[in-house]
Amino acid sequence: KNEVEQSPQNLTAQEGEFITINCSYSVGISALHWLQQHPGGGIVSLFMLSSGKKKHGRLIATINIQEKHSSLHITASHPRDSAVYICAVYPEKLVFGKGTKLTVNP
Amino acid sequence: NAGVTQTPKFQVLKTGQSMTLQCAQDMNHEYMSWYRQDPGMGLRLIHYSVGAGITDQGEVPNGYNVSRSTTEDFPLRLLSAAPSQTSVYFCASSYSVDIRVVSGANVLTFGAGSRLTVL
Numbered sequence: 001k002n003e004v005e006q007s008p009q010n011l012t013a014q015e016g017e018f019i020t021i022n023c024s025y026s027v028g029i030s031a032l033h034w035l036q037q038h039p040g041g042g043i044v045s046l047f048m049l050s051s052g053k054k055k056h057g058r059l060i061a062t063i064n065i066q067e068k069h070s071s072l073h074i075t076a077s078h079p080r081d082s083a084v085y086i087c088a089v090y091p092e093k094l095v096f097g098k099g100t101k102l103t104v105n106p
Numbered sequence: 107n108a109g110v111t112q113t114p115k116f117q118v119l120k121t122g123q124s125m126t127l128q129c130a131q132d133m134n135h136e137y138m139s140w141y142r143q144d145p146g147m148g149l150r151l152i153h154y155s156v157g158a159g160i161t162d163q164g165e166v167p168n169g170y171n172v173s174r175s176t177t178e179d180f181p182l183r184l185l186s187a188a189p190s191q192t193s194v195y196f197c198a199s200s201y202s203v204d205i206r207v208v209s210g211a212n213v214l215t216f217g218a219g220s221r222l223t224v225l
Contacts, residue, residue: 033214043196043216086149093164094139098148 006087006097013104019074021100023087026068031090034061034072036083037099043086046072077104108133112197112217119187119224127182127220129197135215137200138180142166142193143219149196155180187224195220 003026013019023032034046047054047061049070054061058077063070074081082104087097110131119125129138139154141164151164155174169191171183180199184191197217 035214041194041219043198043219045214045216048213088149093154093162094151095165096141096149096151098146 004087004089004095004097006085006100008100009098010101011103013077013102015078015104015106017077017104019077019081019102019104021072021085021087021102023070023072023089023097024068025087025089025095027091029065029068029089029091032063032070033088033090033094034070035086035088037086038083046085074102077102079104079106110197110199110215110217112195112220115218115220117220117222119184119222121188121224123187125184125187125222127184127195127197127222129180129182129199129217130178131180131199131215132178133199133215134177135199135201136177138174139164139198140170140172140180140182141196141198142191143196144193152182152195184222187222189224191222192224193222195222 005024007022031050033048035043036046037043049063058075060073084099084101086099088094113128136157140152141149143149150166152170153164153172155161158174158177161172161174174180196219198214200214
């Protein structure tokens with residue numbers, strides 16, 4: 001059974017800090033997704049990747065297929081980045097991590 | 107407006123009642139899916155579809171039925187609601203969730219969610 005582990009579960013940062021959220025999985029996959037769930041409950045997709053690195057604004061996602069590990073980085077964090085960040089992997093069906101709750105204080 | 111429309115936003119049912127959660131998308135996405143989100147459990151896949159006429163089970167399919175008669179619609183049916191089905195439900199669509207199917211529309215688009223309470 002594929003397990004997806006995210007760390008940390010909770011993260012509190014000061015505005016401007018560099019944030020790293022980690023995702024590890026146990027089986028071979030063809031794609032990994034990073035999602036953001038806003039405090040109001042809405043979910044948006046941030047990235048889908050299968051190798052290397054992707055960047056969008058202040059967000060950077062990396063993946064190491066051999067180590068079965070991905071990281072989501074946020075540079076120059078801002079209070080509006082406060083959300084739950086969710087990793088999901090696709091071996092044959094989408095399997096989700098339990099999320100990392102990020103709070104960025106001004 | 108392009109996107110995923112999910113209704114209703116809130117619903118209260120009594121044990122044993124049936125209901126249908128509606129999900130519609132106007133982006134011509136092939137992949138549609140239903141998830142439930144429970145505290146401490148994260149999102150869990152209920153059912154999914156990779157195209158009209160094709161459905162498959164996810165991680166937690168028991169107690170739920172789906173059908174995909176058109177590309178646009180993917181309703182989720184609760185046949186006999188149970189308190190264990192109290193949850194927040196999300197519908198999502200994409201061209202594909204597999205990056206091997208190359209498309210600019212691979213990104214998952216989620217509906218706003220439906221909060222279901224079964225008494």
